[in-house]
Amino acid sequence: MNKLEQLKQRSQVVADTGDIEAIRRYRPQDATTNPSLLFKAAQLPQYNDHIAEALVWAEDRQNGSNPEDIARLAAIKLAVNIGTEILQLVPGVVSTEVDARLSFDTRATIDYARHLIALYERAGIAKERVLIKIASTWEGIAAASVLEREGIHCNLTLLFNQAQAIACAEAGVTLISPFVGRILDWHIANSDREAFSAQEDPGVISVRNIYEYYKSRDYKTIVMGASFRNTGEIEALAGCDRLTISPQLLQALEDSEAPLAAGLPPVSASLSRPAQDLAEAEFRFQLNSDAMATEKLADGIRNFVKDQERLELLLQDRVKGQQNIHAATNPQAV
Incomplete structure (x- = not known):
């Protein structure tokens, strides 16, 4: 078996791609x-075709003809359209992200997630097949707690x-999706380091510690390693519940017939290891004390916002193009 086939025997493999x-x-x-x-x-x-359908849908529901408003609504529908098609190809679930601009707004995140699930259900997709992706801010985690109690599952x-x-x-x-490569x-x-071996990779160590913490305390939350920079990181985390991997690294794994590395050792639950219940103040203090986590969380949100806005600008251009064509062919309607 190639390495990808070996990996699938030890972890659920998730495609990190649209x-x-x-x-x-x-x-x-x-x-x-x-x-x-x-x-x-x-x-x-x-x-x-997905874009065209999303724009028509948004225009039908948007009062007025403001391209910005139409594009923002169409972006939500486009995410669901693509997610729906993906679900025709995978047996499990698809993760669809809440607008990162809402990362510090619990109520708005809940409303956005409910909207996504409603659109999926109208497309014939059961909510059990969708994970709502939310940034791991205090406000995002609070929103996820509410959504999980409603039966809306979160990533x-x-x-x-x-x-x-x-x-x-x-x-x-x-x-949860702990990010490996961005920590690296x-x-x-x-630091003055230019490289790390897989076993000393700080991203790998972070996920290994989280995995051990969860399993030793019998938490049910799934650990899905994400954001890999190389196949060595992936192999070091073989055995993790799930691993979400880019197509380029999936190809690299498929191209190798070598034995897969040992990966994570098994962990058993232990009653001698009590869980830690973090209050908001302690959560914020611990996050603030970790320069890497603070900087990468903020950077990740900014980058997702930037790409969300770029997507909406692309859709705005489509709307304006259609409006210009309509105005040219129907001058009396202007």
């Missing part, structure tokens, strides 16, 4: 998307340290 063809090619269990991936996908010709993303992981588990979220990036940028 590219339908890549998902069809690698046959993952689940798929996860984000604003950056959707922006890239929206520029591919095979998504033109807490942009997770970089133990405090975030503990708060998520205590909130009862379905899944920070340590390379802020």
Whole structure:
């Protein structure tokens, strides 16, 4: 077996892409998307029909003809359209992200998540097949706690340290996505090291510690390693509940016939290891005390916002183009 086949025997493999063809090619269990991936996908010709349908839908529901308002609504529908198509190809779930501009607004995050689920259900997709992706801020975790009690399952993303992981588990979220590669990036940028072996990789160590903490205390929250920079990181975390992997690294794993590395050792629950219940003040203090986690969380939110806005600008251009065509062919309607 190649390394990808070996990995699938030890962890559930998730495709970290919105590219339908890549998902069809690698046959993952689940798929996860984000604003950056959707922006890239929206520029591919095979998504033109999804974009056109989303724009028509948004225009029908948007009072007036403001391209900005239409584009913002169409972006939500486009995410659901692509998620719906992905679910025709994977047996499991798809993750769809809440607008990162709402990362510090609990109520707005809840409302946005409910809207996404309602759109999926209208498309014939049961809510059990969707994970709502939310940034692991205190406000995002609070929103996820409410949503989980409603039966809306959540994927807490942009997770970089133990405090975030503990708060998520205590909130009862379905899944967390601790970021491996971005932790590595920070340590390379802020030290005299140019490289780390897989076993000493700080991102790998962070996920290993979170995994051990969860399993030793019998938390049900799923750990899904994310944001990998190389296959060595992936192999070091083989055995983790789930791993979400880019198409490029999936291909690299598939191309190798070598034995897969040992990965994570098994962990058994122990009553001698009590859980830690973090209050808001302690959560914020621990997060603030971790320069890497604080900087990468803020940076991740900013980048997702930037790509969300770029996606909406792309959709605005489509709206304006259609409006100009309509004005030219129907001058009396202007």
